[in-house]
Amino acid sequence: MLRSYLRLLVFTFGLLVGVQVPGFITDYSQRLEAHRLEAQQSLKGFRATAQKFFKGDLDALVAHYRVSDDPVMRSDGQSVAALVSRDAQLEAEWWAMQGAWYQRVWHLITAADRPLLEETYNGYSYQVLLAPQAIAWGLSCGLLLAWLVEGTLLTLAALAGLGRSRQVQSRHWR
Known part of the structure; x- marks a missing residue:
């Protein structure tokens, strides 16, 4: 009887953990989208400048800043380069999260943006979705x-010689 209750307890725990997966994926996707839009907004003025003077090439704008004789311009070039890099990274992350459900899960497990993943985890509030x-x-x-x-415990019990007696086992194998 205790074994049945333990089995139910383990199943219920797995059930409650499992229902968190879609909610966590949604939260991560929403947080990613917010960061992506913020990065695009931060680059808006620089994109306009790049469009006006460098045919829209942000890398050419950054290169122009870096070769400037003005130390302020060189410093700004580093800042713009960081913004461009972050925008590209968030864009790639966004595209990775546009696939099928199993692709999104695999991406979160193996290749997600770690700071963004930690931020999502820290801000995640557990929920029971009935979707x-x-x-x-x-x-x-x-x-x-x-x-x-159950399989692990039964295997360990069998290795330790616990469980059914040989008489009971032989009766079931007939």
Whole structure:
């Protein structure tokens, strides 16, 4: 009886963890979009200058700033280069998050922008979504976790010689 309750407890824990996945992905995507729009807004004036003098090439604008004799212009060139780099990074991240659900999950696990991921995690508020996607994630994680924990414990018990007696085992194998 205790084993059944423990199995239910493990399943429920997996279910509650699983329903968090779609909400976390949504929060990360929204935070990414906000940072991306902010980066684009920060570059708006520089894009206009690059359009006017360098046919829209921001890299040419940065190169112009860097070769200037004025130390203020060179310093600004470094700042603009950092803004351009961050904008490109956020744009690439945004495109990576436009794929199918499994591509987004894999991207978050393996290649997400770490500071943005940590920022999302720190600001994440746990929620129980009743959307079909969240329910599917919850059931899948619950079943997987319950199966892994029970399988591991049964294997360890069998290795330790605990569990069913040989008489019971032989009766089931007939």
